[in-house]
Each structure stands twice: as structure tokens, then as C-alpha cells.
Amino acid sequence: MKVTEKDVSYVADLANLELAAEERGRMVRDLNSILDYIDRLNELDTSNIAPMAQVADCYAMDNAKNGSDRFAYASRDDVLEGLRKSLPHEDALANAPQADGTFFTVPKVIER
Amino acid sequence: MEISTLTIEAARSAVATGKITATVLAESFYDKIQNEDSQIGAFLTLSKERAIDAASRIDKLAADGKPLPPLAGVPVAIKDVMVTRGVRTTAGSKMLENYIPPYDCTAVARLEQAGAVVLGKTNCDEFAMGSSNENSAFHPVHNPHDISRVPGGSSGGSAAAVAAGMAVVALGSDTGGSIRQPASFCGVVGLMPTYGRVSRYGLIAFASSLDHIGPLTRTVKDAAIVLTAIAGRDPMDSTSANVPVPDYVGELEKPVRGLKIGVAEEYLGEGLDRAVRKAVEAALQKLASLGCEVVPVSLPHTAYAIPAYYIVATAEASSNLARFDGVRYGYRARDASTLSDMYRRTRDEGFGAEVKRRIMLGTYALSAGYYDAYYLKAQKVRTLLTRDFEEAFRKVDVIVTPTSPTPAFKLGEKANDPLAMYLADIYTVTADLAGIPGISIPCGETREKLPIGLQILGRHFDEATILRLAHAYERAVAA
Numbered sequence: 001m002k003v004t005e006k007d008v009s010y011v012a013d014l015a016n017l018e019l020a021a022e023e024r025g026r027m028v029r030d031l032n033s034i035l036d037y038i039d040r041l042n043e044l045d046t047s048n049i050a051p052m053a054q055v056a057d058c059y060a061m062d063n064a065k066n067g068s069d070r071f072a073y074a075s076r077d078d079v080l081e082g083l084r085k086s087l088p089h090e091d092a093l094a095n096a097p098q099a100d101g102t103f104f105t106v107p108k109v110i111e112r
Numbered sequence: 113m114e115i116s117t118l119t120i121e122a123a124r125s126a127v128a129t130g131k132i133t134a135t136v137l138a139e140s141f142y143d144k145i146q147n148e149d150s151q152i153g154a155f156l157t158l159s160k161e162r163a164i165d166a167a168s169r170i171d172k173l174a175a176d177g178k179p180l181p182p183l184a185g186v187p188v189a190i191k192d193v194m195v196t197r198g199v200r201t202t203a204g205s206k207m208l209e210n211y212i213p214p215y216d217c218t219a220v221a222r223l224e225q226a227g228a229v230v231l232g233k234t235n236c237d238e239f240a241m242g243s244s245n246e247n248s249a250f251h252p253v254h255n256p257h258d259i260s261r262v263p264g265g266s267s268g269g270s271a272a273a274v275a276a277g278m279a280v281v282a283l284g285s286d287t288g289g290s291i292r293q294p295a296s297f298c299g300v301v302g303l304m305p306t307y308g309r310v311s312r313y314g315l316i317a318f319a320s321s322l323d324h325i326g327p328l329t330r331t332v333k334d335a336a337i338v339l340t341a342i343a344g345r346d347p348m349d350s351t352s353a354n355v356p357v358p359d360y361v362g363e364l365e366k367p368v369r370g371l372k373i374g375v376a377e378e379y380l381g382e383g384l385d386r387a388v389r390k391a392v393e394a395a396l397q398k399l400a401s402l403g404c405e406v407v408p409v410s411l412p413h414t415a416y417a418i419p420a421y422y423i424v425a426t427a428e429a430s431s432n433l434a435r436f437d438g439v440r441y442g443y444r445a446r447d448a449s450t451l452s453d454m455y456r457r458t459r460d461e462g463f464g465a466e467v468k469r470r471i472m473l474g475t476y477a478l479s480a481g482y483y484d485a486y487y488l489k490a491q492k493v494r495t496l497l498t499r500d501f502e503e504a505f506r507k508v509d510v511i512v513t514p515t516s517p518t519p520a521f522k523l524g525e526k527a528n529d530p531l532a533m534y535l536a537d538i539y540t541v542t543a544d545l546a547g548i549p550g551i552s553i554p555c556g557e558t559r560e561k562l563p564i565g566l567q568i569l570g571r572h573f574d575e576a577t578i579l580r581l582a583h584a585y586e587r588a589v590a591a
Contacts, residue, residue: 003476015430015475016437016452017468018460030469030530031476037531038419041489044496051491052498054321054351055307055547074350083347091214097444104439109451 003031115140116277120186120334123280124227127174127185134167134174134185138229141187145231145278153253154263154273156192158232159199163187166229181227182337189279191270192233193240194220194325195314199230203316204238204248204266207442207462217314218349219283219325219342226341231279234269238464239433240285240318242266243293243536246527247466254523255298257562261520264294264536270328271298281329281338285315287322288421289516289540292552295328296515296565299554301582302328303335306573307547308353310339311346319428320351322421322544332553332583336360339575355573363576368584369403371577374508378414379539385518391556391564392514395585399512402584409504409511413496414542418534420497421541423477423490430474436462469530498546505571510578513539515552515565539567549575553582555589 008027012019019027076082093099098106113132126132142160149155170185195201195213202208216224224230237247245253245268253268255261256276263272267284271294274282284291286304295302303326310325317323327338337360344357375396380389400406438444438458445461448454463471477486504511516536526533543550548569555566566585570578 007476008472011472011476011479014479015471016434016455016459017463017471018456019468020460023465023468027469027472031473033531034422034473034534038423038486041416041419041423041493044413044416044493046489046492046496049492049495051488052495053491073345073354076347087214092440094214095211095441097438097442106439107448107451107454 002035003028113140115144117330118280119331120183120280120337123186124180124182124184127170128180130174134170134229135164137185138163138167138187138231141231141278148276149278151254151259152256152272152276152278153251154234154269154276154278155189155232156202156204156235156250156269157200159196159230162196162199163229163231166224170227170229181225183223183341184227186228186280187231188223188228189231189234189270189273189282190220191236191267191282191284193236193285193316193318194283195316196220196230196233199233201233201316202250203240204236204250205463205467206249207436209249209443211441213314215314218311218346220314222342223283223338234267234273234282236269237266238467239316239429240266240287240290241429241466241470243289243533244521244523244526245269245294246523247464249464252523255520257299258520258560260522261562262297262523264297264516264520266290266294267302267328268294271295271300271302274298274300274328274330281327281334283325283342284328286324286326286544287318287425288544289537291324291326291328292540292550292565292567293516293537295552297520297563299557299563300328300330301332301335301554302326302552303339303575303579304543304550305339305343305575306353306549308351309355309549309573309575310342311349311352313346313348317432319425320432321428322425324544332551332579332586333361333364335551336364336579336583339579353573358576360576360579364580364583366580368581371404371510371581372508373399373404373406373581374409374504374511375406376409376411376414376504376511376513378411379513383517383535383538384514387558388514388516388518388564392512392566395555395566396512398588399581399585402588404581407508409508411500411504411542413493413500416493417497417542417545418538420490420493421537421545422473422534423486424494424545426470426474427477427487428474430471430478433463433467433471438462466530494545497542501542501546501548501569509570510581511569513567513569515539515567519558519560519562519564543569548572549578551578551582553586555585
């Protein structure tokens with residue numbers, strides 16, 4: 001088994017998930033079964049292969065230019081109200097579970 | 113007027129000639145939804161006020177004798193992962209059960225600008241994660257061809273709505289097959305455009321290097337009309353490509369004689385249902401009879417697509433879904449005593465089992481000590497899969513495969529086996545990873561009358577060719 005209950009607790013911490021005790025057991029089982037299948041990737045020698053992070057790496061760019069200039073069409077001026085107006089304050093707060101009219105409010109921040 | 117088989121052109125022309133008003137047309141669709149959707153479960157939210165507003169605007173144009181836009185009065189359904197201003201958008205999740213977006217998704221706005229009438233938001237797997245629509249936090253969707261079976265997923269509500277005649281067309285999203293696989297299961301057309309072809313502004317992000325928006329329709333021509341309306345550069349999405357949009361409808365009528373069709377044995381191997389294989393073979397014969405040349409090609413890394421996909425997609429999802437923290441919008445757990453406790457319980461209570469499983473897998477794959485072994489490895493395999501297609505497309509114009517290895521399965525059949533569910537996408541994830549376009553079209557049915565889908569894959573930004581071939585096939589079969 002690759003993933004232990006301890007790993008699941010550690011990763012759940014990283015992901016800010018509580019996970020009930022019974023969920024943890026099931027998670028250990030599911031992750032191990034999926035990772036066993038994923039291990040078949042190791043059958044491939046990829047030592048000389050570059051990773052592909054984005055489809056856009058390989059198409060639709062201005063190849064006459066270098067580096068990030070190839071994506072120049074995707075940039076815009078850094079201005080306060082550029083492509084659209086900012087949301088009105090009350091619209092931005094409208095979906096908040098808790099707000100005081102000016103700010104989002106949250107429970108006290110205490111070091112874990 | 114029979115509304116359940118309407119195409120875009122038929123609906124538009126009925127409105128244009130005054131046979132029916134857009135308002136009455138929308139009302140008849142709402143009547144149908146009211147009467148029939150309790151069996152299917154395709155819709156989560158109806159946007160009646162917005163629809164009647166849009167329909168009235170079209171009726172006014174028509175009454176004034178003004179020119180009508182290409183989708184004038186056409187009733188459409190929108191997968192509930194695309195935000196709609198003032199209309200609840202849930203992503204199929206309890207996390208967003210009461211979320212009312214303050215802005216519109218570009219694809220939806222463009223459809224409305226083209227005259228479409230948005231009937232409502234369709235059910236889907238939570239955050240588009242699933243292949244059966246059973247991961248919706250609200251209720252499952254039933255396949256209109258057999259209500260004991262799933263409609264596919266994650267755009268199951270969109271596919272079922274079109275198949276059942278509760279919308280003329282629908283928008284879906286595709287990250288690993290979520291437009292094409294449900295199209296196949298429900299017997300409709302589903303098009304995933306090239307990565308970057310359609311803006312994702314306002315699409316609730318699942319995996320940003322894989323997410324696409326595209327149409328589900330009853331005909332290939334309708335898919336071409338919708339794509340023409342929604343495609344093209346959008347300054348609000350920096351990943352939308354700066355590539356001109358051709359006249360996809362005009363391109364449909366060009367001849368298909370002489371097109372080279374690649375067939376890869378990797379897509380016809382173990383696990384392929386016999387009836388599906390037979391239907392795909394028959395379709396290839398039909399295409400050959402239209403003057404296309406069928407050429408064997410090899411896509412040798414296909415078997416590694418699902419494992420690579422489930423690392424890349426979950427890693428990106430774990431990052432994208434970090435925003436759901438109970439602060440700015442969405443669900444918040446009650447009575448948490450600290451901020452950290454609030455985050456953890458909000459996410460535990462707000463997300464369903466599959467979403468949590470994917471966040472965990474993605475976080476694990478990105479965590480210190482595992483990044484190289486999983487994430488980087490998967491990104492390198494993604495390069496190999498993309499090269500497979502580049503090689504093949506040097507020899508052929510399109511590649512034809514089954515869309516899914518099986519027809520629609522029963523509700524509950526794979527619900528407790530995540531890996532078996534993932535394998536339902538085995539023929540579709542490759543195109544998402546490579547960023548190439550793909551379309552699923554109906555190509556017959558099984559003995560139990562379940563639809564079978566044929567997938568046509570094309571080169572980057574060559575939607576015109578896959579649409580043209582799909583259109584020729586559709587017409588040849590109907591003749």
C-alpha cells in the first residue's frame with residue numbers, strides 16, 4: 001500500500017478538508033486503487049521528454065517572436081477599469097455567507 | 113407545432129415567418145419541461161423571467177420587420193457550470209446551492225446576443241467531475257432512451273434535455289469527455305472545440321488546461337451554427353486563441369471525397385462492446401462509400417491517457433477548488449470557532465465524495481516528494497500523447513473512433529467503483545490532453561435501442577473538417 005491513513009491525514013490537512021473517520025478509511029482504499037493504476041505511467045521512459053503544461057505551448061503563437069512576447073495578444077494594459085467596471089461593492093458582498101456591509105466577516109483567526 | 117424535434121433553422125424560421133412568436137415558443141418548452149422533466153431530471157433551475165425578456169425582444173424585432181439574428185428565438189439550455197447573471201448557478205454542488213452570479217459567462221452572453229432564449233440551467237456531475245451525472249448533489253439525470261440508465265456525464269442534463277426535446281440545443285463543458293460521452297449515451301451530437309477556440313470566461317473552473325465549452329445539438333449543422341456564435345477571441349479569457357473564426361456552416365457543404373480517415377487499433381481493443389464495434393465498423397464503411405480513404409494509424413500511448421489525465425486534471429482541480437472556502441460566496445459551515453475550523457468543515461460539508469476524492473488525489477500528486485513522480489511524469493506523458501496525434505495527422509485529416517466503449521450503463525452500476533467510472537472516458541480524454549477538437553455523432557443503436565456514438569477527432573482549429581465529415585455521414589445515413 002502506497003498511501004497510509006497517516007498520508008491521508010497529512011494531505012487532508014494540506015487541502016483544508018476535515019474528512020470524517022469513515023471517509024478516511026474509504027479514501028485510503030480509493031487512492032491506493034487509483035494510484036496502482038496510475039503507476040503504469042512508469043512503464044514509459046520519459047527522461048528526455050519535456051513536460052507539457054499548456055496546450056498553448058504548442059500552437060497558435062507568433063513564432064517570429066521570443067519568450068512571453070509570443071503571447072503578447074493575451075496581455076492588456078494594467079489599468080483600474082480596463083475591460084469592465086469593477087463590481088459594485090454590494091454586488092461583491094451579495095453572495096457572502098457573512099458580511100458587515102463593508103467587509104467579509106470570518107471567525108477569529110487563531111494559530112492552529 | 114411539434115417542438116421536440118426542432119432544429120435551430122426550423123425554430124428561427126417559425127419565428128421569422130410569424131408561425132409562432134418566440135414568447136409562445138419559450139412557453140411551450142416550459143410546458144414540456146413542466147410535464148416531462150420530473151421523469152428525467154435534466155434541469156436544476158429555470159430562468160423564465162430572463163427567457164421571456166429575451167423572447168419579447170426577438171418578437172419586437174420580428175414585429176418591426178427588422179433583421180433577425182442567427183439564433184433568433186431558439187430555446188437553449190445551459191450546463192450549470194456556466195455563470196448566469198441573476199440566475200442561480202450551482203455547478204451541481206451543495207457548495208453553490210444558493211449562489212447568484214453577478215456576471216455572465218461569455219459563451220452564454222454570445223448565444224443570447226445571437227438571439228437565443230436561455231430556458232434554464234442543466235444538471236451535471238458536481239463541478240463537472242463524473243461520467244454518469246450521479247455525482248450531482250441534487251438528483252441524478254435519467255437517460256431519455258431508458259430511464260433506468262445514466263445519460264452519461266458530466267454534461268448529462270444538457271444531453272438529456274436535447275434528447276428529450278426539452279431544449280433545441282444546449283451548452284456543455286468537456287474536460288475529459290463530458291460533452292462527447294453524454295452525447296453518445298443520449299443519441300445527440302456533441303462537439304468539443306479546440307482548446308482556446310471558445311472563451312471559458314465565466315465557466316466554473318475544473319482543470320484549466322483541459323476545460324472546454326461546446327454545444328450539444330440534434331444535428332451537426334446546429335453544432336456548426338452554435339460554434340460560429342460562441343467561438344473567437346475574448347479579452348476576458350487570456351487562454352482564448354487569437355485565431356480567426358471561419359464560416360462553419362458554409363464549410364459544411366464542401367465535398368468529403370478524398371478525405372483521409374485514420375483508424376487506430378488502440379481505440380478498438382479490449383473492453384469495447386461488441387455492438388459498439390459493429391456500429392463503428394459499419395460507419396467506417398459508410399464513410400469509405402462516400403469516397404473517403406480509410407488509413408490505419410497508430411496512437412501508441414493511448415493506454416497511458418487515463419492515468420495521465422487523472423493526475424493532471426485532479427492536480428489542477430485541487431488548486432482551482434481552493435477558492436471554495438466559505439468566505440466570499442457559497443456554503444459556510446455553522447458555528448465554527450476558528451477560521452481554520454471554518455475552512456475545513458465548510459469544504460467537508462460542501463463538497464461531495466467524488467470531488468473530495470479528486471482534491472485529495474490532486475493534492476497528493478502535487479505534494480512535496482511526489483510532484484516529480486506523479487505530476488511531472490504525467491505532464492511528460494501528455495507530451496507523448498500529443499506527439500502521437502501530431503504524427504497521425506501528418507498522414508490523415510481526421511481520426512475516427514468509438515466515443516465510449518459501451519452504451520449507457522445502469523444507474524448505480526459503477527457508482528461504487530471510481531476506477532471503473534474513470535474508464536468510461538478512455539476514448540475521449542486523449543483529445544482533451546492534446547487540445548484537439550472532437551465531435552460525437554449518433555451511429556446506430558444496440559439491440560436494446562440504446563444509442564451508439566461515433567467520435568471524429570481533428571487537427572487543432574480544424575473544426576470545419578470534422579463538422580463537414582460528420583454532416584456528410586449524418587446525411588448519408590438519413591438518405
